[in-house]
Amino acid sequence: MIRKGQAVWRGAGRDGEGALTTDSGVLHDTPYSFRTRFETQPGTNPEELIAAAHAGCFTMALAFALQAAGVTPTELSTEAAVSLDKDEAGFKITRSALSVRASVPGIDAETFARIAGEAEKNCPVSRVLNAEITLSASLV
Structure with missing residues (x-):
């Protein structure tokens, strides 16, 4: 069994933004960034x-x-x-x-x-x- 997830990132580390998607569709272009990881901006990490x-x-x-x-x-x-x-x-x-x-x-x-x-x-x-x-x- 293999499960897949994909990440797309645009820009530099601190100021860039990304999106996560899973093959199941549970995550679809779900935002993640420095701010969703280390601050309180909505999104995931x-x-x-x-x-x-x-x-x-x-x-x-x-x-x-x-x-x-x-x-x-x-x-x-x-x-x-x-x-x-x-x-x-x-x-x-x-x-x-x-x-x-x-x-x-x-x-x-x-x-x-x-x-x-x-x-x-x-x-x-x-x-x-x-x-x-x-x-x-x-x-x-």
Whole structure:
């Protein structure tokens, strides 16, 4: 399976502007720029896309892991907070902090935490990131 995304950039780094498009059409000429990345201009940026991808991947992996354990979640709600920090070479994504709140009938907190931890380690996005990944998992 291959998934594709495209980026087009026009102009210099700080003053230029770009657009992101995915083959699925979910993103279509979605604006991104220095201002959408480091300021508050509307648009997207690579870090929030990685955060959304990590949250989505982990949540789906957790749903499958819970199913394999014989329980069905009523709801899984995950936030991923991706940190972009400056280092000697420029900028680097250093961390993705996952936080999941779950409603899962028929499971205890210890078992849920163990399954969530395994899902985090095995989700494909976790496996591709070369950053610290933390997980906070709680039943509601």
